[in-house]
Amino acid sequence: MPVSELWAIFDTEGLWRIILLSLGVSLSATALAALFGAPLGAALAACPFPGRRILVVAANAFLGLPPVVVGLALYLLLSRSGPLGALGLLFTPGAMVLAQSVLALPIVTALVHAASADLWAEYGAALQADGATRLRAVPHLLAMGRLRLVTAVLAGFGRTVSEVGAILIVGGNIAGYTRTMTTAIVLETSKGNLSLALGLGLVLIGISIAVSATIFALRRQGRTVVVRGKLAAAILIGSAIFAGEASAPTRR
Amino acid sequence: MRVLAQGTGQALATAAHGDADLVLVHDPEAEEEFIAQGHGIDRREIAWNDFIVVGPGADPAHVAGGHDAVAAFTAIAAASVPFVSRGDKSGTDALEHRLWRAAAIDPAIAGGGSWYRDIGGGMGAALNTAAAMDAYTLSDRGTWLSFGNKGALTILVEGDPRLLNRYDVILLDPQKHPEAKQRPARRFADWLASAAGQAAIGAYELNGEQLFHPSAAAPK
Numbered sequence: 312m313p314v315s316e317l318w319a320i321f322d323t324e325g326l327w328r329i330i331l332l333s334l335g336v337s338l339s340a341t342a343l344a345a346l347f348g349a350p351l352g353a354a355l356a357a358c359p360f361p362g363r364r365i366l367v368v369a370a371n372a373f374l375g376l377p378p379v380v381v382g383l384a385l386y387l388l389l390s391r392s393g394p395l396g397a398l399g400l401l402f403t404p405g406a407m408v409l410a411q412s413v414l415a416l417p418i419v420t421a422l423v424h425a426a427s428a429d430l431w432a433e434y435g436a437a438l439q440a441d442g443a444t445r446l447r448a449v450p451h452l453l454a455m456g457r458l459r460l461v462t463a464v465l466a467g468f469g470r471t472v473s474e475v476g477a478i479l480i481v482g483g484n485i486a487g488y489t490r491t492m493t494t495a496i497v498l499e500t501s502k503g504n505l506s507l508a509l510g511l512g513l514v515l516i517g518i519s520i521a522v523s524a525t526i527f528a529l530r531r532q533g534r535t536v537v538v539r540g541k542l543a544a545a546i547l548i549g550s551a552i553f554a555g556e557a558s559a560p561t562r563r
Numbered sequence: 564m565r566v567l568a569q570g571t572g573q574a575l576a577t578a579a580h581g582d583a584d585l586v587l588v589h590d591p592e593a594e595e596e597f598i599a600q601g602h603g604i605d606r607r608e609i610a611w612n613d614f615i616v617v618g619p620g621a622d623p624a625h626v627a628g629g630h631d632a633v634a635a636f637t638a639i640a641a642a643s644v645p646f647v648s649r650g651d652k653s654g655t656d657a658l659e660h661r662l663w664r665a666a667a668i669d670p671a672i673a674g675g676g677s678w679y680r681d682i683g684g685g686m687g688a689a690l691n692t693a694a695a696m697d698a699y700t701l702s703d704r705g706t707w708l709s710f711g712n713k714g715a716l717t718i719l720v721e722g723d724p725r726l727l728n729r730y731d732v733i734l735l736d737p738q739k740h741p742e743a744k745q746r747p748a749r750r751f752a753d754w755l756a757s758a759a760g761q762a763a764i765g766a767y768e769l770n771g772e773q774l775f776h777p778s779a780a781a782p783k
Contacts, residue, residue: 391581391742401582402565483567501687503694503712 337471340411352423373417382477410477415467422463572652589654603733616720618699645698650681
């Protein structure tokens with residue numbers, strides 16, 4: 312594909328909106344999955360409780376949760392004729408974030424649990440001797456397993472940024488509102504604009520690499536636990552603001 | 564206004580679930596069913612274009628230049644050459660099956676059936692697949708004109724009155740769907756049928772070709 316055609320992509324109407332929505336949805340979903348999944352994974356390693364084993368098996372089993380099935384299930388739940396229809400979430404970015412959070416949560420949980428179980432086996436006794444209750448050991452486990460925590464979050468992000476099946480169903484690929492990079496690629500392919508679709512794909516890969524590299528670089532500064540919390544909060548707040556702004560012009 | 568692009572079957576199902584406030588579709592039989600079930604009211608035709616049979620330039624079934632869709636389908640089945648079907652309960656898919664019925668052919672069985680490729684996808688996917696398989700397929704002219712991957716495909720059959728494609732706008736019945744946004748939907752439907760809307764429909768062109776013909780005032 313000639314370089315001139317690649318640059319022409321940046322003239323594509325609404326491209327920046329599409330890129331921002333992709334980032335907003337996938338980063339929000341990853342942040343939610345990390346905020347719930349990381350402490351859960353560590354707690355599953357440190358705290359015995361009835362049903363723990365089932366949760367661990369479930370987290371690992373749902374690594375293979377098919378995105379299109381999650382999308383379909385959420386569609387039935389969020390449809391106006393469904394139980395959560397009153398929320399009015401169907402065909403909005405909120406539904407897309409929800410779907411992708413569900414998909415990324417088991418990834419973060421299972422990977423953090425695996426890392427935490429190793430750490431607990433080695434340092435659990437020492438942590439408890441130092442006076443930590445099992446629950447209070449969770450942040451320590453996460454801090455000690457920084458590298459694998461970052462990997463778990465990046466794996467979750469990889470899932471969300473590349474996902475297309477669920478968000479097509481619950482988002483509807485609406486121009487200027489729920490169209491992301493991946494759903495735009497599906498659309499351009501179906502219009503036979505294969506060069507454009509490929510170009511969008513290259514842009515998506517580039518952005519994905521940039522985000523992953525940034526997150527990884529922050530870890531190397533050794534302030535991951537604090538930074539992760541602030542980063543996650545900032546991403547969530549920023550995405551919420553963006554989602555609010557993005558939906559405002561089309562609100563009646 | 565938020566536009567969801569779906570095939571007619573899926574669009575009517577979405578509206579029946581209460582997830583749309585208005586539908587713009589093109590399958591008369593499915594529309595009548597939708598209205599009979601109490602979901603829709605005030606159906607109005609607002610535009611028409613036509614369908615075409617496209618296929619490989621080499622045309623192994625020898626249907627090029629014809630104006631009879633049923634004869635073309637019969638020839639394609641007789642030659643057992645690849646034919647891509649959308650198979651997704653869309654308006655285009657519904658017409659394709661009506662044509663097979665008119666030809667008294669069951670494509671899944673005729674001649675072993677393996678030439679008939681049901682892909683369960685949209686028009687774009689069907690055209691991409693037909694271009695890659697050198698297959699025949701039924702397409703609406705609008706999608707064909709704007710399609711960017713025609714490959715060796717070309718228009719082979721057009722002009723059959725059975726290939727007429729009418730687009731209708733249907734509102735949701737407030738009795739069955741009280742949460743549907745009636746006023747904005749009605750305003751839009753009225754605009755589509757108005758002189759201004761009809762002019763806008765007729766003025767839409769791609770590469771100098773008109774894609775849709777306004778027909779709100781046409782005799783039914």
